[in-house]
Amino acid sequence: MKVGISYAVELEEIPEEVEDLLRDVQWDLFGKIEEIIEHLRSGDFSKLDTEMKSLRNNVARLDTRLEDCYTILVGYVNILNQLAAQAAARRAEEESAAQEAPSSSVKVDQIGPGHTIISAPTDEYDSND
Secondary structure (H helix, E strand, O other), X not given: OOOOOOOOOOHHHHHXXXXXXXXXXXXXXXXXXXXXXXXXXXXXXXXXXXXXXXXXXXXXXXXXXXXXXXXXXXXXXXXXXHHXXXXXXXXXXHHHHHHHOOOOEOOEEEEEOOEEEEOOOEOOOOOOO
């Protein structure tokens, strides 16, 4: 009977965890295929039936693992998209707030055509501006 398990990892560790899950079944398949090839090369066909059944079981396990990895990665991408959308919304709110905020008290004086002096911004409010 197959049962699901879950455990927590840091968000940035998810790709590595999925890789580990895939490598686990990759080695199972690779090893089983190598065993079958060795039996074929040696002419020992007596174990091929058992080995092929075992390989098919490993392929079924791979299919289950691939489905697990797919589900994990879909959730991961959804979280990344949500975080990106939240960050964009925050930036938009900050930009909007910055545009709506009163401008700082920067003094600009014209000296003559084409020449401008700009004073350093201050926190003081000058009612003459």
